[in-house]
Amino acid sequence: MARLPRLVIPQTLHHVLQRSHEGILLFRDNEDYTTFLSWLAQAAKQFQVAIHAYILMPDHFHLLLTPSDEQGLSKFMQWVGRYYVPYFNRKYQRSGSLWQGRYKATVLEAERHFLQCSLYVEGSPLRSGLVTDASEYPWSSYQHHIGQRTDPLVSDHPIFWALGNTPFQREANYKEMMSQSLSVADMAQLDNAVQKGWLLGSASFQKEISKLTERRVAPAKRGRPRKMPKAPID
Numbered sequence: 067m068a069r070l071p072r073l074v075i076p077q078t079l080h081h082v083l084q085r086s087h088e089g090i091l092l093f094r095d096n097e098d099y100t101t102f103l104s105w106l107a108q109a110a111k112q113f114q115v116a117i118h119a120y121i122l123m124p125d126h127f128h129l130l131l132t133p134s135d136e137q138g139l140s141k142f143m144q145w146v147g148r149y150y151v152p153y154f155n156r157k158y159q160r161s162g163s164l165w166q167g168r169y170k171a172t173v174l175e176a177e178r179h180f181l182q183c184s185l186y187v188e189g190s191p192l193r194s195g196l197v198t199d200a201s202e203y204p205w206s207s208y209q210h211h212i213g214q215r216t217d218p219l220v221s222d223h224p225i226f227w228a229l230g231n232t233p234f235q236r237e238a239n240y241k242e243m244m245s246q247s248l249s250v251a252d253m254a255q256l257d258n259a260v261q262k263g264w265l266l267g268s269a270s271f272q273k274e275i276s277k278l279t280e281r282r283v284a285p286a287k288r289g290r291p292r293k294m295p296k297a298p299i300d
Contacts, residue, residue, distance in 0.1 A: 072171050073263060073281055076135045079118075079176040079223070081183050081260045082143070084169040085126040092125055092164060098154070099205050102127075105149045107219050113142040116221035119184040122205040123194065128187040130180070132223075143169055172259045173275060173283070175267025179256070180225040184211070185244055186256050200244055208244070213237035 074080070086092045093099045099122055106129075110117050114134035121128045133139040151164050174183060188208035191197045200208045210217035211226065213233060230236040259266040265275055265283040275283050 070263065071281055072140070073173050073265060073275075073279065073283060074133065074136055074139050074171070075173050075275055075278055076133055076138070078132065078275070079174045079180055079183075080129075080131055080133065080139065080171055081174055081187075081256070081266075082129040082131065082139070082169055082171045083126065083260045084143070085166040086164055087162075087166050089125050090164060092127070092154070093122060093205070094158070098157075101153060102146075102150055103205075103219060105146050109142045109145045110219070113138040113145065115139065115142045117207075117219055118180070118221060118223040118226070119187050119207045119211070120219070121187045121190045121203075121207075123190055123196075128190065130183055130187055130223075132221075139171065170260050170263065172263050173265045173267075174259070175265075175271040176223065176225055178268060178271075179266055180223055181229075181240075181243065182248060182252055183256055184223075184226070186248055186253055189244065189248070211237065212241045212244075 093102065102122060106117065106120070109115070110131075115138050116132045116134075117129060118132065119128075119130040131139075133142070147165065154164060155161055174180065184207075188200055188206045188211070191203040191206070192200050197203045200206070201212060201214055207217055207220050209215045210220045226236060226240070229239040255266065258264075262285075264285060265272055267275075272283055
């Protein structure tokens with residue numbers, strides 16, 4: 067079966083996931099993390115991609131972002147890889163790609179899923195046991211969202227701003243949401259969407275996005291089409 071093209075909708079929230087090839091450690095020291103972040107910042111500016119949340123894990127990374135045009139996301143990801151992979155290979159005397167195939171991406175309905183996905187992304191080091199508090203992990207946007215530091219890479223999403231009228235209110239509310247944790251079902255839904263590339267949102271959002279692209283935004287319903295009843299014979 068032919069592979070579907072990625073679903074990319076300008077000015078709409080996207081969740082992006084990229085894993086390393088065979089579990090290779092993508093980031094082995096602080097220099098690797100900071101170098102990668104600097105190229106993310108440059109690419110975001112160059113290709114007009116707004117990054118709202120991120121996490122750099124040892125063997126993968128997540129981005130929650132909004133591209134300004136249809137080509138911006140792919141150019142952004144290609145540019146980052148074009149710089150980071152040669153840097154990494156030179157430093158660690160290796161060759162070949164770092165990535166487990168092409169990156170995964172999906173479109174999210176921001177009103178329903180921005181906060182959910184942002185907390186899911188930034189909670190990764192907690193679930194992996196790398197830290198006991200998400201604020202201890204320096205390679206994510208969580209410290210920015212709780213006011214621990216200002217991260218120039220992050221463009222705050224309007225949904226985050228709606229958490230409170232002041233920075234203190236927004237940061238406190240966001241921190242409280244992280245402490246409550248997401249349900250297993252919510253996390254599975256977010257993971258399934260990005261892995262398979264299907265849109266995640268309400269029926270009305272799905273209908274709206276369907277008008278903007280020729281690509282299917284949701285899997286086809288299983289089973290045979292329902293037979294129509296025969297017309298009565300006069």
